Amino acid sequence: MQSDIENKFDAYPADARQRLYEIRRLIFEMADELKLGVITEELKWGEASYCSKIGSPIRLDWKEKHPNQVSLFVHCQTQLMETYKELYADRLAFVGKREIQLPLSAPMPLTELRSCIAMALQYHQLKHLPLLGA
Incomplete structure (x- = not known):
């Protein structure tokens, strides 16, 4: 049986589905690299959501x-988006206080995404540090 996340992603166009699975893989790779243990994966507000025990949730989605x-x-x-904007304003597209937009036609900004994901997954250990320890 497929998970709710797989069902959600499978309903998207192929290019969006592929990109979302790439970002999902990055989340699990970063969690493994940082030795964060179990990452919860569930649908929240109709979006794929990922979180570690010491982190703040990361949600992924494609919108028609x-x-x-x-x-x-x-x-x-959180201080996440403020920090991301400070570090990557010239390399990532932001909307408001919670969204990073990733164009499907451009290469994925792996270095920046890895950093953003790492900060979110460790947020509660980093939130007291300037620029979340970046």
Whole structure:
């Protein structure tokens, strides 16, 4: 039986589905590299959500309203987006206090995404540090 996340991703266009699975793989790779243990994976608000015990949730989605991109979302009441903007304003596209837009037509910004994902997965250990320890 397929998981809710697989069912959700399978309903998307092929290019969006592939990109979301790439980001999902990055999340699990970073968690493994950082030795964070179990990552919870579930649907929250209709979006794929990933979190470690010491982190803040990361959500992923594709929206029909913006068919040429996927988005990575973080909790709007954290310092994550503020820090991401400080570090990567010239390399990533941001919307408001919670969204990073990733165009499907461009190569995935792996270095920046790995950093953003690592900060989110460790957020509660980093939140007291300037620029979340970046």
